[in-house]
Amino acid sequence: MGIHDALFVMQDAETKTLWNHITGEAVYGPLVGRNIGPLSNLLHMSVKQALATDSAMRVAISEQVYFAGGRRFGTASRAARVGGGGSGEGRRLGPSPDNPNAAMTDRFAATLGTEDTRRPRMEIGLGVWTGTTARYYPIDRIRARGEAFIDRIDGKTMLVYVEAVSNTPAALFVSARSAAREGSAVRLDDGSKVESGVLTDRTGRRRPVERPQQMFTRWYGFSLTFPGCQVYGDDR
Amino acid sequence: MARGDRRGRWRRAVGPPLVVFALGFAGPAPTVAQAPSSKLVVSGPLQLPKGPARAGFEIGRLNSENYGAFEPFYVTETQPLGKAFEDGKVAADTRLLVTETAAGRLALLTDQMAYHHLAQGRAGGKDWMATF
Numbered sequence: 001m002g003i004h005d006a007l008f009v010m011q012d013a014e015t016k017t018l019w020n021h022i023t024g025e026a027v028y029g030p031l032v033g034r035n036i037g038p039l040s041n042l043l044h045m046s047v048k049q050a051l052a053t054d055s056a057m058r059v060a061i062s063e064q065v066y067f068a069g070g071r072r073f074g075t076a077s078r079a080a081r082v083g084g085g086g087s088g089e090g091r092r093l094g095p096s097p098d099n100p101n102a103a104m105t106d107r108f109a110a111t112l113g114t115e116d117t118r119r120p121r122m123e124i125g126l127g128v129w130t131g132t133t134a135r136y137y138p139i140d141r142i143r144a145r146g147e148a149f150i151d152r153i154d155g156k157t158m159l160v161y162v163e164a165v166s167n168t169p170a171a172l173f174v175s176a177r178s179a180a181r182e183g184s185a186v187r188l189d190d191g192s193k194v195e196s197g198v199l200t201d202r203t204g205r206r207r208p209v210e211r212p213q214q215m216f217t218r219w220y221g222f223s224l225t226f227p228g229c230q231v232y233g234d235d236r
Numbered sequence: 237m238a239r240g241d242r243r244g245r246w247r248r249a250v251g252p253p254l255v256v257f258a259l260g261f262a263g264p265a266p267t268v269a270q271a272p273s274s275k276l277v278v279s280g281p282l283q284l285p286k287g288p289a290r291a292g293f294e295i296g297r298l299n300s301e302n303y304g305a306f307e308p309f310y311v312t313e314t315q316p317l318g319k320a321f322e323d324g325k326v327a328a329d330t331r332l333l334v335t336e337t338a339a340g341r342l343a344l345l346t347d348q349m350a351y352h353h354l355a356q357g358r359a360g361g362k363d364w365m366a367t368f
Contacts, residue, residue: 001282001300001302001303002298002299002300002302002303003298003299003300003302004293004294004297004298004299005297008353008367009298010354010367015285016283016284016285017285018284018293018298021354021367022367025290026290027289027290027293028284028285028287028288028289028290028293028295028298029284029285029287029288030285032287032288032289032290033290040335040336040337040364040366041335041336042333042334042335042366042367042368043333043334043335044331044332044333044334044346045331045332045333045334045343046328046329046330046331046332047317047321047326047327047328047329047330047332047343048328048329050317050332050334050341050343051317051318051321053334053341054340054341055318056340056341057316057317057318057334057340057341057342057343058314058315058316058317058339058340058341058342058343059314059315059316059317059320059326059332059342059343059344059345060309060311060313060314060342060343060344060355060357061315061320061325061326061345061348062309062345062348062352062355064307064309064347064348064351064352066345066347066348067347068324068325068326068327068330069324069326069327069330071324073325074348076307107299107301108299110297110299111297111298111299112297113292113294113297166331227292
C-alpha cells in the first residue's frame with residue numbers, strides 16, 4: 001500500500017497495521033511487536049527449471065497480460081505505476097534486482113532512511129538470513145568465486161551459487177567442502193551435484209533441498225531491512 | 237480471480253494478519269483454493285493507525301500515493317505447471333517466482349507479479365502469501 005525505505009509496505013485490512021513484506025514484522029500500528037512469519041522463500045526460476053525441480057508444481061495465472069512463447073495472454077492490461085520487476089513498465093521503472101538498468105527514482109529515494117554506504121546503493125546480490133545472522137553476497141563477489149562456493153552460516157554449510165538458467169544467485173545447505181561450476185551444474189566435492197535447483201548425490205539419486213531464507217536483492221533493500229548485516233568478503 | 241470492482245479488489249489488503257504467513261507443510265492437497273475473501277474488502281481512502289512505530293520506521297517517510305494502483309492476486313484456482321507448459325500457456329524460459337504452500341510448490345509468473353506485487357490464497361488448509 002506504500003513505500004518506505006524504497007521497499008513496499010503491506011497493510012492488513014483488519015487492524016490497518018503496516019507490515020514489512022520481507023521479515024513479516026509489524027512496523028507501524030497496533031500489532032507492532034508481532035511477526036507473521038515464518039516466510040517462504042520466493043525463488044526465481046524458469047519454467048524449465050521449475051519442472052525439473054518439481055514435476056508436480058502448480059501455477060497460478062491471473063488475468064493480467066503476459067507474453068510467453070511469442071504469444072499474448074490475459075485480458076487485464078493495467079501497467080504497474082511503480083515497478084518491482086517483470087518485463088513491462090514496472091521493470092523499466094522499478095528498482096527490482098532483475099532490472100539491470102534500474103535507477104532509483106526520486107519518489108523512491110525520498111522514502112529512504114540513513115543508508116549503509118559500505119556498498120553501492122543499487123548493487124545487486126543475494127541476501128541470506130537466519131534468526132541470528134544476516135549476510136549479503138555482492139553478485140560480483142559470487143562471480144569472482146566462480147559462481148559457486150561454500151560458505152558457513154550459523155554453523156551450517158551452505159552452497160552459494162548462480163543458477164545458470166535463471167542467472168540469479170541462490171543458496172542451499174549442503175555437506176560438501178568445495179564447489180565448482182561445471183557447465184550449467186555445480187559439482188560438489190562429495191560427489192553431489194546441483195542443477196536447475198535439483199540436488200543429486202554421487203549415485204544420481206535426488207536429495208531433498210533445504211534452503212536458508214534468502215532473497216535476490218539490492219544492497220539498499222537488504223541493508224535497510226537488516227541494519228549492520230554482514231557482507232561476504234568483508235572482515236567479520 | 238474473482239470478478240469485481242478493481243479498486244475494491246486490491247484494497248482487500250492482506251487478510252488476517254496473524255495467519256497469512258502461516259505456511260505449515262502438511263500433506264499435499266490436489267488443488268490450491270482460497271476461501272471467499274469479500275469480507276476483507278476495504279473501500280474508501282487510506283486509513284492509517286496512530287502508531288506505534290517499530291524502531292527505524294518513520295511514518296513521515298511513507299509514500300502512499302500508489303494506494304489503489306495495484307491489484308493483489310487472489311488465487312482461487314491453479315493448474316499443473318506441466319499442463320500449462322504443454323498447452324503453450326507458458327514457455328520453457330518464462331520466468332517464475334516459486335513459493336511453498338501447505339499443498340506444495342506454487343509458481344507465479346514474474347511478469348504478472350511485477351504488477352500485482354502480492355499474491356495470496358489458501359492451500360492445504362493454510363493461508364499463504366507471496367510478495368514481490
